Amino acid sequence: xxxxxxxxxxxxxxxxxxxxxxxxxxxxxxxxxxxxxxxxxxxxxxxxxxxxxxxxxxxxxxxxxxxxxxxxxxxxxxxxxxxxxxxxxxxxxxxxxxxxxxxxxxxxxxxxxxxxxxxxxxxxxxxxxxxxxxxxxxxxxxxxxxxxxxxxxxxxxxxxxxxxxxxxxxxxxxxxxxxxxxxxxxxxxxxxxxxxxxxxxxxxxxxxxxxxxxxxxxxxxxxxxxxxxxxxxxxxxxxxxxxxxxxxxxxxxxxxxxxxxxxxxxxxxxxxxxxxxxxxxxxxxxxxxxxxxxxxxxxxxxxxxxxxxxxxxxxxxxxxxxxxxxxxxxxxxxxxxxxxxxxxxxxxxxxxxxxxxxxxxxxxxxxxxxxxxxxxxxxxxxxxxxxx
Amino acid sequence: xxxxxxxxxxxxxxxxxxxxxxxxxxxxxxxxxxxxxxxxxxxxxxxxxxxxxxxxxxxxxxxxxxxxxxxxxxxxxxxxxxxxxxxxxxxxxxxxxxxxxxxxxxxxxxxxxxxxxxxxxxxxxxxxxxxxxxxxxxxxxxxxxxxxxxxxxxxxxxxxxxxxxxxxxxxxxxxxxxxxxxxxxxxxxxxxxxxxxxxxxxxxxxxxxxxxxxxxxxxxxxxxxxxxxxxxxxxxxxxxxxxxxxxxxxxxxxxxxxxxxxxxxxxxxxxxxxxxxxxxxxxxxxxxxxxxxxxxx
Numbered sequence: 001x002x003x004x005x006x007x008x009x010x011x012x013x014x015x016x017x018x019x020x021x022x023x024x025x026x027x028x029x030x031x032x033x034x035x036x037x038x039x040x041x042x043x044x045x046x047x048x049x050x051x052x053x054x055x056x057x058x059x060x061x062x063x064x065x066x067x068x069x070x071x072x073x074x075x076x077x078x079x080x081x082x083x084x085x086x087x088x089x090x091x092x093x094x095x096x097x098x099x100x101x102x103x104x105x106x107x108x109x110x111x112x113x114x115x116x117x118x119x120x121x122x123x124x125x126x127x128x129x130x131x132x133x134x135x136x137x138x139x140x141x142x143x144x145x146x147x148x149x150x151x152x153x154x155x156x157x158x159x160x161x162x163x164x165x166x167x168x169x170x171x172x173x174x175x176x177x178x179x180x181x182x183x184x185x186x187x188x189x190x191x192x193x194x195x196x197x198x199x200x201x202x203x204x205x206x207x208x209x210x211x212x213x214x215x216x217x218x219x220x221x222x223x224x225x226x227x228x229x230x231x232x233x234x235x236x237x238x239x240x241x242x243x244x245x246x247x248x249x250x251x252x253x254x255x256x257x258x259x260x261x262x263x264x265x266x267x268x269x270x271x272x273x274x275x276x277x278x279x280x281x282x283x284x285x286x287x288x289x290x291x292x293x294x295x296x297x298x299x300x301x302x303x304x305x306x307x308x309x310x311x312x313x314x315x316x317x318x319x320x321x322x323x324x325x326x327x328x329x330x331x332x333x334x335x336x337x338x339x340x341x342x343x344x345x346x347x348x349x350x351x352x353x354x355x356x357x358x359x360x361x362x363x364x365x366x367x368x369x370x371x372x373x374x375x376x377x378x379x380x381x382x383x384x385x386x387x388x
Numbered sequence: 389x390x391x392x393x394x395x396x397x398x399x400x401x402x403x404x405x406x407x408x409x410x411x412x413x414x415x416x417x418x419x420x421x422x423x424x425x426x427x428x429x430x431x432x433x434x435x436x437x438x439x440x441x442x443x444x445x446x447x448x449x450x451x452x453x454x455x456x457x458x459x460x461x462x463x464x465x466x467x468x469x470x471x472x473x474x475x476x477x478x479x480x481x482x483x484x485x486x487x488x489x490x491x492x493x494x495x496x497x498x499x500x501x502x503x504x505x506x507x508x509x510x511x512x513x514x515x516x517x518x519x520x521x522x523x524x525x526x527x528x529x530x531x532x533x534x535x536x537x538x539x540x541x542x543x544x545x546x547x548x549x550x551x552x553x554x555x556x557x558x559x560x561x562x563x564x565x566x567x568x569x570x571x572x573x574x575x576x577x578x579x580x581x582x583x584x585x586x587x588x589x590x591x592x593x594x595x596x597x598x599x600x601x602x603x604x605x606x607x608x609x610x611x612x613x614x615x616x617x618x619x620x621x622x623x624x625x626x627x628x629x630x631x632x633x634x635x636x637x638x639x640x641x642x643x644x645x646x647x648x649x650x651x652x653x654x655x656x657x658x659x660x661x662x663x664x665x666x667x668x669x670x671x672x673x674x675x676x677x678x679x680x681x682x683x684x685x
Contacts (some may be wrong), residue, residue, distance in 0.1 A: 320492030
């Protein structure tokens with residue numbers, strides 16, 4: 001593999017994202033598409049973290065919104081109540097997310113099977129409870145303003161001033177969010193290609209063999225939890241900053257599921273997937289709004305009462321249809337549709353997701369024998385894809 | 389003195405609801421290894437169908453309940469026939485998300501048909517009537533709910549333990565390959581599991597849509613999700629565990645709502661089941677009556 005092609009493979013997607021960060025938000029004038037950009041960026045952040053957790057460590061979390069909420073409220077506490085500057089509240093929020101991930105990881109890992117699903121739901125419930133009840137800090141169910149400082153060096157991401165042009169909050173934050181996304185994608189890529197990623201891929205092939213090869217399975221999985229938690233909290237902090245207000249309603253199971261949808265529709269285990277999926281999911285309501293006048297059964301936004309199905313509800317239906325169709329037709333997301341099958345580790349990930357084979361027992365504990373042909377080849381194919 | 393008993397009865401009523409929905413989750417999970425989030429949708433559909441049958445088509449209430457359960461069972465069987473086998477083969481993530489997808493399609497469709505206001509009344513025969521029993525004021529619905537849930541759950545127990553179909557379902561749950569080798573038809577297992585789970589969910593939806601339960605409303609889906617911790621508390625590896633866990637969750641919610649100091653806020657009774665879930669996972673992961681869980685490395 002030539003150096004150029006390696007750079008493109010490893011850094012191509014983040015570089016494109018960084019370019020888009022500078023090109024898009026500042027040139028998109030309509031507030032509707034600006035908010036699509038912002039939600040794409042934030043969703044992509046969470047989805048990148050989920051990609052590592054689900055795609056590599058194989059853990060299903062229905063509660064990522066809890067980490068996002070933690071990051072958002074953490075940013076408020078650090079940035080508004082303590083008045084810390086942008087780098088500190090952003091970093092602080094990220095760290096709290098990572099810490100929570102480090103705490104949750106060992107708990108979920110003690111047990112096989114669908115337990116993380118329940119633990120993540122428990123986290124979500126806890127966050128909602130704390131956010132709704134600890135009124136002095138979080139403002140309770142009414143929420144709290146999130147007006148932290150957005151200055152970084154000479155730049156004010158609340159109102160960027162570049163080349164004589166002044167940009168508003170949405171545009172400026174769009175730039176910040178997408179730049180952060182590019183950086184996070186680079187980190188995620190390194191994680192996936194490095195020792196942790198390779199180790200986790202070996203674990204997906206056969207955990208017992210991987211363990212006996214000396215791979216510290218639990219430790220690597222916890223790294224995945226920490227990363228996913230930190231990134232989600234980071235996204236939450238940025239969300240709070242651009243929204244200017246935070247309420248517990250922002251962090252619900254529906255939100256968590258939206259992030260999963262983004263990841264799964266876009267493509268698990270790919271670099272581009274999370275961004276692609278985030279864009280598709282964020283753009284759908286906007287596209288529907290544009291198209292709705294020509295759809296007879298859609299209620300226009302201004303009509304009250306049973307004039308048809310609302311755009312919001314239609315979006316939800318489309319998400320549902322997307323989920324069912326994409327998962328049954330292309331279980332690993334749109335981004336993998338044109339990938340070649342013999343792609344080493346990525347193919348092993350895909351086949352692992354597609355079928356669990358006959359050897360699993362009903363209570364979720366896998367039998368000890370490898371059950372899928374890919375599992376026997378995974379360990380030998382992973383090293384060749386590693387980068388120096 | 390009477391307050392704990394009152395709370396206990398209310399908790400049992402709630403627990404009956406949760407037991408029904410948790411059993412629905414558990415039956416499909418154990419027999420087909422699919423965590424069927426669409427169960428929440430069936431609860432919703434069941435409630436609204438009963439409303440349609442009783443209030444709109446003027447069928448007598450018991451008939452309307454049976455009609456709702458039957459249509460939902462058919463719906464469950466239809467879903468099973470269409471995608472049940474594929475879901476059983478797919479990863480847990482896929483099955484969770486596909487069933488969420490079905491839920492996401494069902495909710496707006498229900499709202500488009502019946503509207504999304506919270507004012508629909510099921511016009512159930514109990515309304516808000518209360519019964520005096522030995523000094524206690526008990527909602528009539530709660531009595532019927534406890535009784536009906538007990539009978540239905542006993543029926544499910546009988547099905548799972550004394551009928552060929554039920555034993556086949558348990559065999560498929562405990563060792564799929566051996567069950568297939570014994571000639572058990574996987575399609576029947578899958579279809580029956582989904583249908584039974586749907587019927588249970590529909591009944592829970594009807595009971596939850598009563599006046600005491602809160603009326604016919606879009607948030608009926610929440611009832612099923614609230615029962616999820618019950619599966620862990622009772623034990624994921626046991627179908628009976630889901631019922632017991634559901635009852636436990638109901639009792640916990642009632643007693644926490646009744647006795648929690650107000651400084652803890654109103655949401656504590658919703659969170660308490662999840663706190664219990666975390667405690668159970670830390671202390672006794674197998675749940676109340678589950679099998680010991682294999683620890684990972």
